[in-house]
Amino acid sequence: MSAPATRDSSMIATIDASTSVITVSGLGKTYATGHVALKDVSLDIRRGEIFALLGPNGAGKTTLISIICGLVNATAGKVEVAGYDIVADYRAARSRIGLVPQELTTDSFESVWATVSFSRGLFGRKANPAHIEKVLRSLSLWDKKDARIMTLSGGMKRRVLIAKALSHEPEVLFLDEPSAGVDVELRRDMWRLVRELRDEGVTIILTTHYLEEAEEMADRVGVIAKGELILVEDKATLMRKLGKKQLTVELTGPLATLPQALADFGLILSQDGTRLTYTYATNREGDDDGLSIAGLLAALSSEGIAFKDLHTEQSSLEDIFVSLVRREP
Numbered sequence: 070m071s072a073p074a075t076r077d078s079s080m081i082a083t084i085d086a087s088t089s090v091i092t093v094s095g096l097g098k099t100y101a102t103g104h105v106a107l108k109d110v111s112l113d114i115r116r117g118e119i120f121a122l123l124g125p126n127g128a129g130k131t132t133l134i135s136i137i138c139g140l141v142n143a144t145a146g147k148v149e150v151a152g153y154d155i156v157a158d159y160r161a162a163r164s165r166i167g168l169v170p171q172e173l174t175t176d177s178f179e180s181v182w183a184t185v186s187f188s189r190g191l192f193g194r195k196a197n198p199a200h201i202e203k204v205l206r207s208l209s210l211w212d213k214k215d216a217r218i219m220t221l222s223g224g225m226k227r228r229v230l231i232a233k234a235l236s237h238e239p240e241v242l243f244l245d246e247p248s249a250g251v252d253v254e255l256r257r258d259m260w261r262l263v264r265e266l267r268d269e270g271v272t273i274i275l276t277t278h279y280l281e282e283a284e285e286m287a288d289r290v291g292v293i294a295k296g297e298l299i300l301v302e303d304k305a306t307l308m309r310k311l312g313k314k315q316l317t318v319e320l321t322g323p324l325a326t327l328p329q330a331l332a333d334f335g336l337i338l339s340q341d342g343t344r345l346t347y348t349y350a351t352n353r354e355g356d357d358d359g360l361s362i363a364g365l366l367a368a369l370s371s372e373g374i375a376f377k378d379l380h381t382e383q384s385s386l387e388d389i390f391v392s393l394v395r396r397e398p
């Protein structure tokens with residue numbers, strides 16, 4: 070699978086990694102039911118990044134995306150896409166966006182080719198069969214181009230949704246829960262395509278409640294909970310923070326001071342001298358410089374320090390994150 074290579078030169082000219090492609094300011098949404106789905110959300114999405122929006126079911130991810138894409142009206146605040154206001158300059162803003170929705174609403178008598186070509190036309194773009202062919206090939210849909218949508222499997226329909234979203238060469242691609250109900254092969258293809266698109270300068274925003282997906286894909290991560298954006302961070306930084314754990318060692322007798330041989334571990338000795346606390350990074354990208362728990366235990370033993378119990382705790386940020394992200398529907 071390879072990404073569509075043909076991109077509109079006027080769009081490429083505007084791509085500059087140092088600028089924001091989407092600016093969200095003070096966004097709020099209260100549904101007619103009175104439910105407050107978003108509260109004062111402000112966010113800049115940088116050109117060419119993969120941004121993962123994380124949060125549990127009902128957090129407000131789809132609402133936020135729907136407002137950015139102009140499908141739902143905000144109650145407060147504003148959104149600009151490539152400098153265009155999503156309400157005042159709807160057509161200009163929307164034509165920069167490709168949206169792959171969560172729901173499979175594509176079910177028609179039309180062929181794959183006709184459906185994807187028609188999508189391009191909806192955005193006022195001139196027909197470009199070469200681009201449509203590239204998109205279909207990149208999604209392994211080329212040999213299905215004449216098949217009617219209704220005859221396709223669920224996975225193939227999903228590929229058609231992605232092809233439709235890419236038909237008009239958008240600058241920003243939204244993927245709403247791309248992994249929900251998707252098989253391993255499609256997930257792998259999708260991730261590869263996303264990276265290829267990003268390499269071409271396309272900005273990707275994906276929503277997910279799978280931490281693994283964000284870990285695998287994202288450059289930056291935003292966490293949304295109960296309608297509030299509680300965290301926006303570079304993934305590497307976030308993973309470092311998330312990866313911090315604490316090991317507490319309960320000693321059999323009190324220590325007056327920490328032996329010099331243990332200085333490198335950055336241990337904290339409790340006031341009564343009976344407890345040592347060791348904070349360490351656990352993840353791939355963490356700053357663990359080789360000082361492992363095994364190393365600590367060996368050092369304790371060679372210093373003749375006996376212990377009766379060990380227990381680990383995760384840092385509070387990880388606690389928050391895991392409870393947000395790993396909570397099942």
Ligand SMILES: Nc1ncnc2c1ncn2[C@@H]1O[C@H](COP(=O)(O)OP(=O)(O)OP(=O)(O)O)[C@@H](O)[C@H]1O
Pocket residue numbers: 100101102104105106124125126127128129130131132133278
């Ligand atoms: N049209 C609507 N009218 C009233 N409430 C709504 C409407 N759409 C969404 N909501 C509510 O707003 C909240 C946020 O929903 P939203 O779909 O944005 O969450 P989400 O984070 O995308 O969740 P999921 O992961 O389940 O898609 C939910 O409590 C939902 O029930």
